[in-house]
Amino acid sequence: MENQTIITEFILLGLSSDPQVQIFLFFLFLIIYATTLLGNSVIIFLIKTEPGLHTPMFFFLSHLAFVDICYSSVTVPKMLENFVAKQKTISVVGCFAQIFFFLQFACAEFYLLSAMAYDRYVAICDPLHYSTIMKKRICRQLVGGTWVIGLFDAVLNTLPLKNLTFCRFNTIPFYTCELPPVLSLSCSESFTNYMLTLASVFLFGIIPFLLTLISYIYIISSILKIHSAKGKSKAFSTCSSHLIVVCLCYFSVFSRYMKPNSKSFKHLDSVLSIQYNIITPMLNPIIYSLKNKEIKNIFQKRFRNSR
Template sequence: MQNQTIIREFILLGLSSDPQVQIFLFFVFLIIYATTLLGNSVIILLIRTEPGLQTPMFFFLSHLAFADICYSSVTVPKMLENFVAKQKTISVVGCFAQIFFFLHFGSAEVFLLSVMAYDRYVAIFNPLHYSTVMKKQMCRHMVGAAWVMSVLDAVVNAVPLKDLTFCRSNTIGHYTCDIPSVMRLSCNEHFTNYILILASSILFGLATFLLTLVSYIYIISTILKIHSAEGRSKAFSTCSSHLIVVCLFYLSAFIRYMKPNSKSFKHLDSVVSIQYSVITPMLNPIIYSLKNKEIKNIIWKKFQKSE
């Protein structure tokens, strides 16, 4: 207990110890964060104000954009602060809060991507009954379930951390708090925590991945059965943006958690985690804007009116 009271904060080593590199990285990530906020805010505003975008697909996209804003805001502001601060620290409570909200919004993004995959599956596999299946109430229930399940995932994994005691170093070799780094600093037994992580990963992560995978297997098989090239192109264009976003997110997550646990992969950890926690939230609105004809046309019309 004496050692626990001594460690009231953790030191985040960040991405570099070179002051000049830190200043450079500060401006790089500031631009990325500003782009994330602006791009996703524009997506939300367009969907809420444009009558032509009041469809289930864009309803889900607005929630994904909101999740991207929150997901990025959990880690990037603290990262920016540490780039210019002399004391690169975070309190123990702040560290646990960061882990909780990172899990919450990260899980929400995974669940929303699965919901959007199901929406595209219904639109392509059963287009004649799309409006009856994807009713407004049904869409709200699906989004509500995604947010509730993400809170449950965060509670299951983050709340047990409060019982940990810290009697080792308080240095985290990362730019943000994460469960493995915190548990390595603890002097408690970690078996229960690892069981909870494994169980939630299987229940939430694997289940949502399989739902997304099965949806796209049916989607691709249905598209390939379309005889005309124009029809195949039109069908694929309705889900291509979502497929790109799914691949970016899951590919980086798989590399992060499925690679060998070795010191030689330490720098790869930081690069990959930046990809899915910082870069992907910035790219999502850009991908949807470039690949979606409705959003692209509305943005173009808005731009023409402003001239």
């Protein structure tokens, strides 16, 4: 160890080494990132300025939009920089910071989706007590809890990284720093870090997934009991957008973190990482705008007024 050079920065290989492909990818992901920022900002603005949207469901949705802005901003700006930079590097400290904020916002999003599922469960399964259960104070506590849990997840996994030494390899075959590839580069014992990662997948991934799943099992069973076809259609329409977001988010993250870290999965890992890091934050406002009747009505009303 004493004869080895201590690494102070990592090389991010990115998605392609072809200069022309990099230029194409730069503009492609720049458009996606701009769409993410604009779409989520519009959702937040509409919910804040429209009195008819001051309900628990839209309160959670505004926070989800804010999380998506932060979430995508952790990785995309650095990726765009590396597309045009000659030195495609990131410092070890910068890499750890990227991991920290990624874990914080990802975990916050998971538990926020669980809170939104619980909100829909109360609204559909116990509508008479909805206003009593989903008070403003309760909603704020649920959102605050998601941020606290996310911070705990980030600290739990990032703080032990300072005990690792990187002295042989410094090439990360992706466009961003994530725990699995970074741990594989360590030349010191990283068993504890791997165990913490597995524990975190259970505590901050599987548990909110199960909470969300249980909520929707009750929701679907209640919807199936509705005799009116119109009532069923309205209930399914309300929940379908949330289900799409949940499926996209959990499927990609679990597929990425719950399989072996191998070079043979490199391309699959890149696709999955793009899905939950870049595509999902862009799709969230689009899905909610297209599937939500209240937001569509407000868009149409403001468009007519502006003409």
